[in-house]
Amino acid sequence: MQTNLSAAAQALPHAQEAERILRSCVHCGFCNATCPTYQELGDELDGPRGRIYLIKQFLEHDTAGPTTRAHLDRCLSCRNCETTCPSGVEYHALLDIGRAALEVHAPRPWRERLLRTGLRAALPRPVLFALLLRAGRGLRALLPQVLANKIPTRITEPGRRPAPRHARRMLMLEGCVQPSLSPNTNAAAARVLDRLDISIVPVTEAGCCGAIDYHMNAQETGLARARRNIDLWWPLLQQGADTIIQTASGCGAFIKEYGRMLRDDPAYADKARHISACTKDLFEVLAEADLETIRIQAERRIAFHCPCTLQHAQKLGPLADQVLTRLGFNLTAVPDAHLCCGSSGTYSITEPVLSKKLRDNKLDALESGHPDLIVTANIGCQTHLDGAGRTPVRHWIELVDAALASQST
Structure with missing residues (x-):
């Protein structure tokens, strides 16, 4: 695709990257076939093809407004299009560049700014989010339905975490909303890993990965969170921890991008590259283990929802299926498993109508095999689907942990 960026666009921080990505697109349209x-x-x-044209037009002519923003906002950032693109177009990076530039060029109406500011203020702060969630449970009947559905009614208490005692040590990002919405997930992961002779070293100060701010066009704030996490993890990696583990695939996908996003920061480029290289999803860690020692006896039929951040961003969909099969899960077939559930971070709040439609479509597909339970690997998907x-819907590691607990009693 030929490009001729305007003088204003050429002055953007990532102008050369945007131009390179635009030129890699051959506008074949294969991406539309898999775009939810x-x-x-x-x-x-x-x-994706239409949005690429909109971004190109904006960067070439400095003309864009609410219509362009609406089409870009409706993108889920699921990266399904990247999985099917024959030219390897890095669409998600171009989308971030275009959205951030448009945010400055065409400011949002005050109601949208207020909503987005509120989400960015509450979601990345675990303590504040926990307080708001507690208040929300008491006021559920008074809340808008889109928010009431986000408050889980089925919560499993976390239980005891094993103290670090093994030679092999890993770090785990606790996350920002997961400790309140699904408090047992990380604790269950720690117990299962302990059975595999892996200890989790707590790093409670490490907070939000930065994805919420970054994908809501507050990119510098998101990168500031990334730098803070790097500062917290770096000395522990130097002391012998070998992996940063993620139980939320959305966080894992973003941390694996630290190296790319901070590549021009002389103080953090090398560290960010190393952090990304040693970041693994929980599935990646278990894939290397002797799973026969913790194999479960699966009586219930389980449908697995593979999050977009796991199958399209991290390319771990086949590995996840292999691990679940090796663990003994009785998996049902899920048609159109590549399609997004409509959660996509804050999308279910900023685009509630379309998000609900995508959620209902996904649940119809997941339930077509008549499962007793749905499992997933990302807190956003889990909360969104369970809210119907x-x-x-639960995190898959909780089932493994529960099975191991029942075997030992």
């Missing part, structure tokens, strides 16, 4: 919003809305501008009040 294009399939649902049927509008060329609500597919249909088949219960």
Whole structure:
């Protein structure tokens, strides 16, 4: 694709990257075939190819407004299009550049700014989010339905975590909303890993990975959070911890991008590259283990929802299926498993109508095999799907932990 960026666009921090990505697109349209919003809305501008054209037009002519922003906002950032693109277009990076530049060029109406500011103020702060969630449970009947559905009704208490006692040590990002929405997930992961002779070293000060701010066009704030986490993890990695483990695939996908996003920061480039290289999803860690020692006896039929951040961003969908099969899960078939559930970070709040439609489509697919339970690997997907009040949804590691606990009693 030929490009001719305007003088204003050429002055952007990532102008050369944007131009390189634009030129890599051959506008074949294969991406539209797997884009959830294009399939649902049927509008060329609500597919990756159309959005690339909108970003190109904006960067070349400095002309864009609410219509362009609406089409870019409706993108889920699921990266399904990247999985099917024959040219390797780094669409998600171009989208971040275009959205950030448009945010400055065409400011949002005050209601949208207020909503986004509120989300950015609450979600990345675990203590504040926990307080708001507690208040929300008491006021659920008064809340808008889109928020009430986010408050889980099925919560498993975390229980005891093993103290570090093994030679092999890993770090684990606790996350920002997961400790309140699904407090047992990280504790269950720590107990399962302990059975595999791996200890989790707590780093409670490490907070949000930065994805919430970054993907809501407050990119410098997101990168500041990334730098803070790097500062906290770095000395522990130097002391012998070999991996930073993620139980939320959305966080893992973002941390694996630290190296790319901070590559021009002389103080953090090398450290960020190393952090990304030693970051692993929980599935990656278990794939290397002797799973036969913790194999479960699966009586219930389970449907696995593979989050977009796991299958499209981290390319771990096949590995996840292998691990679950090796563990003994009785998995049902899920048609169109590549499609997004509509959660996508804050998308279910900023785009509630379309998000709900995508969620219902995904649940229909997941439930087509008549599972007793749905499992997933990302807190956003888990909360979003479970909020429909249909088949219960949990993190897959909790089932492994519960099975091991029942075997030892």
